[in-house]
Amino acid sequence: MNVKDIIIIGGGAAGFFAAISIAERHPNLKVAILERGKEGLQKVKVSGGGRCNVTHAEFVPSELVLNYPRGEKELLGPFHQFMTGDTIDWFEKRGVALKIEDDGRMFPITDSSQTIIDCFLNEAKKHKVEVLYNESVKKIELSSPDKTRDLDHNFNVETQSGVFYCKKLVIATGSNPKIWKLLEDLGHRISPAVPSLFTFNIKDGRIKDIPGVVAQNVEVKVVGSDLCSEGPLLITHAGMSAPAILKLSAYGAIELAKRNYKFEIEINFIKQSFETCLGSLRDIKHNFAKKTVYKSAQFDLPKRLWHKLIQASGIDQEMRWAELNKQQLENLSTQLTQSVFQVDGKSTFKEEFVTAGGVDLKEVNFKTFESKLHKNLYFAGEVINVDAVTGGFNFQNAWTGAYLVSQAI
Numbered sequence: 001m002n003v004k005d006i007i008i009i010g011g012g013a014a015g016f017f018a019a020i021s022i023a024e025r026h027p028n029l030k031v032a033i034l035e036r037g038k039e040g041l042q043k044v045k046v047s048g049g050g051r052c053n054v055t056h057a058e059f060v061p062s063e064l065v066l067n068y069p070r071g072e073k074e075l076l077g078p079f080h081q082f083m084t085g086d087t088i089d090w091f092e093k094r095g096v097a098l099k100i101e102d103d104g105r106m107f108p109i110t111d112s113s114q115t116i117i118d119c120f121l122n123e124a125k126k127h128k129v130e131v132l133y134n135e136s137v138k139k140i141e142l143s144s145p146d147k148t149r150d151l152d153h154n155f156n157v158e159t160q161s162g163v164f165y166c167k168k169l170v171i172a173t174g175s176n177p178k179i180w181k182l183l184e185d186l187g188h189r190i191s192p193a194v195p196s197l198f199t200f201n202i203k204d205g206r207i208k209d210i211p212g213v214v215a216q217n218v219e220v221k222v223v224g225s226d227l228c229s230e231g232p233l234l235i236t237h238a239g240m241s242a243p244a245i246l247k248l249s250a251y252g253a254i255e256l257a258k259r260n261y262k263f264e265i266e267i268n269f270i271k272q273s274f275e276t277c278l279g280s281l282r283d284i285k286h287n288f289a290k291k292t293v294y295k296s297a298q299f300d301l302p303k304r305l306w307h308k309l310i311q312a313s314g315i316d317q318e319m320r321w322a323e324l325n326k327q328q329l330e331n332l333s334t335q336l337t338q339s340v341f342q343v344d345g346k347s348t349f350k351e352e353f354v355t356a357g358g359v360d361l362k363e364v365n366f367k368t369f370e371s372k373l374h375k376n377l378y379f380a381g382e383v384i385n386v387d388a389v390t391g392g393f394n395f396q397n398a399w400t401g402a403y404l405v406s407q408a409i
Helices: 013-025 042-050 061-067 072-081 084-093 113-126 177-185 243-251 253-258 274-287 303-312 326-337 393-408
Strands: 002-009 031-034 098-100 105-108 130-132 137-142 155-159 162-171 190-195 198-201 214-222 228-235 239-241 262-268 339-344 346-348 355-359 377-379
Touching: 002 013, 002 155, 013 031, 013 113, 013 162, 013 393, 031 162, 042 113, 061 072, 061 393, 072 393, 084 098, 084 105, 084 393, 105 113, 137 177, 177 190, 177 355, 190 253, 198 243, 198 339, 214 243, 228 243, 239 243, 243 253, 274 326, 303 326, 326 339, 377 393
Parallel strands: 002 031, 002 162, 031 130, 162 377
Antiparallel strands: 098 105, 137 155, 155 162, 190 355, 198 239, 198 346, 214 228, 214 262, 228 239, 262 339
């Protein structure tokens, strides 16, 4: 019989981190990872454009949790136990130094995700973690210890190659619908899965032919909702991206799915009110009377975006500030502070496959990441209904959950 002390289902970031942490603390335990693919750590490989965005340089738990649209309240306690500083320390003790980039994202100094993968594979080997590939889990059953056969296990895990038995089971399968279905069969409630990090598809003359343009600090609202975010905005070939859009997609994941990704957004490119902007434009009209409006970009806006907004305001390329009438000034103020764009669909953000949804948070004990329904069943990573904005936060949730699981075990 294939009996293990601990089985971890899922050979990704959370799975490896949990397995290594458990095996390190308890060298006498038989620890095995069951991975459905022919190799593991695939998300680690592609994260951060192949550089692996390990975590984020935010060292205050109450600030860190603000980056989790789902899980903010629940992760506060766990982050007091294992935080970004602990993550940095964990990797550095194993020979992987990290660096902080200007936006707070943290990467290995090698700029290669292979460094993280090698670290995990070496640590797993060192601590005798058995990693079994091509093991797709078909069934999970609770079992009763069988004293007659001298067996002491709590779970039967069936794969295409046979049945594994274990005392404790860790689920670290990320957003895997098949595993969620098996957990539902065990009585767990699964919050429906919807995409979380995505860019907006927009066809609009005001952003046509200017991909690559970045407005550094904008405010974006979803019309007809309370959804709002701030930050840099990037114009792309397909529409809009960058933090202002990605944060909105994460916090609005459920609402925007309900709208079938067809909705309107209102953008304030300069974060001023319409009236304040109009006053500023009147001052500019007076002070730059003889200058051409088209050629004198204001409010630190990129020139190409300024040109598009001037055209949309009905202002001719040759017009001077002195020639603008009341209506044109109001049109320009509207374009700058209340530009409405129609969103028609979404695109995946780079390689970030982040999903909102998973095991209901009310059914998880966040001191141990153990199931409240079944003793000795644990969760780590995105299998639970926790997700974050881009920037290394989803990995930090994986490391923290996996660490607390290892502590509990």
